[in-house]
Amino acid sequence: MTAERIAPVIAALPVPVLLIGQDDRVRASNDAVTAILGPNLVGNHYITAIRQPAVIAAVAETRMQRISRHVRFTGRDGANDTIYRVAVAMAGDDIALTFEDQTAAEAVGQMRRDFVANVSHELRTPLTALLGFIETLNGAARDDPEARDRFLGIMSDEANRMTRLVDDLLSLSRVEEDERVRPREQVDLGGLLSSVIKALEPQASAAGNTVALEIEAAGTMVPGDAGQLVQVFSNLIENAIKYGAQGGAVTVTLKPRKMYPRLRGEAVQIIVADNGEGIPTHHIARLTERFYRVDSHRSREVGGTGLGLAIVKHIINRHRGRLLIESEVGNGTNVSIFLPISQGAGVAS
Numbered sequence: 340m341t342a343e344r345i346a347p348v349i350a351a352l353p354v355p356v357l358l359i360g361q362d363d364r365v366r367a368s369n370d371a372v373t374a375i376l377g378p379n380l381v382g383n384h385y386i387t388a389i390r391q392p393a394v395i396a397a398v399a400e401t402r403m404q405r406i407s408r409h410v411r412f413t414g415r416d417g418a419n420d421t422i423y424r425v426a427v428a429m430a431g432d433d434i435a436l437t438f439e440d441q442t443a444a445e446a447v448g449q450m451r452r453d454f455v456a457n458v459s460h461e462l463r464t465p466l467t468a469l470l471g472f473i474e475t476l477n478g479a480a481r482d483d484p485e486a487r488d489r490f491l492g493i494m495s496d497e498a499n500r501m502t503r504l505v506d507d508l509l510s511l512s513r514v515e516e517d518e519r520v521r522p523r524e525q526v527d528l529g530g531l532l533s534s535v536i537k538a539l540e541p542q543a544s545a546a547g548n549t550v551a552l553e554i555e556a557a558g559t560m561v562p563g564d565a566g567q568l569v570q571v572f573s574n575l576i577e578n579a580i581k582y583g584a585q586g587g588a589v590t591v592t593l594k595p596r597k598m599y600p601r602l603r604g605e606a607v608q609i610i611v612a613d614n615g616e617g618i619p620t621h622h623i624a625r626l627t628e629r630f631y632r633v634d635s636h637r638s639r640e641v642g643g644t645g646l647g648l649a650i651v652k653h654i655i656n657r658h659r660g661r662l663l664i665e666s667e668v669g670n671g672t673n674v675s676i677f678l679p680i681s682q683g684a685g686v687a688s
């Protein structure tokens with residue numbers, strides 16, 4: 340086909356395509372490929388636009404063997420690199436390069452690798468401790484009842500830490516699984532909150548904290564999954580107890596919200612407020628990431644896994660609600676959950 344006939348066909352394609360003639364000059368290109376390689380491609384030697392040796396080698400080999408292949412190409416304009424998978428294929432006597440953006444797919448792969456690395460690291464720390472103590476109990480501390488008791492105490496703490504981590508991982512995967520299924524039960528929020536607070540009473544008094552409940556919307560029913568909502572509020576109130584002030588006061592408020600802007604229709608807001616040291620602003624947006632902690636040493640010390648808020652976020656998404664964290668260093672933290680009251684409402688997109 341002549342260049343005049345083929346150019347409009349290539350130009351009409353939505354995918355980035357570059358056609359290279361036998362003389363290694365670009366015969367045709369389109370806007371999509373110009374966005375990657377820059378303007379003025381046609382008529383020029385293709386190597387002036389693609390300077391990456393892997394691509395140049397793939398073009399040469401394809402021409403010699405007349406066998407199509409794939410090669411990676413890294414786009415370097417803009418703040419971040421863009422990774423493309425380039426199909427190098429014979430098109431008559433020409434060679435067609437088709438670019439496919441792989442950045443998102445690679446990011447998912449990277450996230451999965453990071454997650455596995457994080458989980459392994461979190462499990463390895465208590466395991467190393469356990470193995471060390473087992474060795475000591477088998478040797479030096481074998482006949483020292485005092486040391487034995489102390490070590491067994493630490494070993495049980497470490498084993499409990501692993502159990503919590505595995506429990507949270509399982510919860511997270513369950514929650515992710517049914518995120519698209521709307522909860523159908525009707526839940527009495529006031530009752531649910533007071534039972535969560537009651538269950539956390541021992542933990543609160545051990546930390547010298549008080550937890551008060553203020554209900555401004557008595558008898559509020561929301562469509563929800565009671566078990567999951569218990570998980571949400573246990574986590575938030577536990578965080579307020581753990582990361583709030585020593586001897587501090589935690590308040591849980593349930594209030595009606597007529598037409599909360601981001602939720603279509605009537606909603607309720609539940610605020611968990613503490614008067615602890617607060618969270619520096621730059622951390623706030625990242626707190627719902629898995630394993631993200633402001634101070635991981637402190638979190639581990641108080642038995643945290645770093646997965647709590649990630650679980651909360653998924654559950655609230657499933658309920659078509661919203662999570663809002665507001666904090667000022669020195670002035671405590673307010674974590675709000677907004678939940679739609681009626682079945683049809685939810686986050687406006």
Ligand SMILES: Nc1ncnc2c1ncn2[C@@H]1O[C@H](COP(=O)(O)OP(=O)(O)O)[C@@H](O)[C@H]1O
Nearest residue numbers: 578579582632633638643644645646647648672
């Ligand atoms: N009320 C709070 N005050 C201060 N920091 C908080 C509060 N709630 C959460 N955080 C911070 O957010 C991090 C993540 O919380 P979370 O996901 O529940 O994990 P965990 O409690 O297991 O560490 C905590 O480690 C802590 O640094």
Ligand SMILES: [Mg+2]
Nearest residue numbers: 574578643647
């Ligand atoms: Mg937590």
